[in-house]
Each structure stands twice: as structure tokens, then as C-alpha cells.
Amino acid sequence: MPDTDDDKQVDLQTRAQRLAEKYPEVAAARDWGVDIPMLLANLDRSVAERIRRHQIALNTFRKLHNAARR
Numbered sequence: 674m675p676d677t678d679d680d681k682q683v684d685l686q687t688r689a690q691r692l693a694e695k696y697p698e699v700a701a702a703r704d705w706g707v708d709i710p711m712l713l714a715n716l717d718r719s720v721a722e723r724i725r726r727h728q729i730a731l732n733t734f735r736k737l738h739n740a741a742r743r
Contacts, residue, residue, distance in 0.1 A: 685710035 689709035693700040703709050715723060
């Protein structure tokens with residue numbers, strides 16, 4: 674298990690590269706700019722943590738959207 678954030682990032686990069694080598698669709702998505710390591714990091718989180726983070730992002734968007742409308 675990675676010990677530091679740098680180790681985690683290297684691990685995610687390695688996993689993303691392996692997936693891209695195995696699945697042409699992943700390589701194509703990466704080539705179009707999809708951040709595969711970020712997707713992997715998100716999938717490593719629990720469902721509850723993903724929902725919590727999504728709710729924070731949604732609340733932030735709503736606040737910014739409402740502020741821009743004023």
C-alpha cells in the first residue's frame with residue numbers, strides 16, 4: 674500500500690497505464706483528455722464518500738450560480 678501522496682499518484686498512474694494497455698477504449702479516453710488516474714482515485718473511495726464529495730461540489734456550484742445571478 675502506498676505510504677505518501679506521491680506514492681499513491683505513481684500507483685494510480687501505473688494502474689491507469691496498465692488499463693490503457695489492456696483496453697483500447699481506456700487508451701482512447703485518455704487520449705481525448707479523460708483523467709484516468711482521477712477516475713481510479715474516485716472509484717477507490719467508498720460510495721458514501723463519493724456521494725459526500727458530490728454533495729459538497731453541488732452545494733458549491735449552487736452558491737456560485739446563485740451569486741452570479743444577483
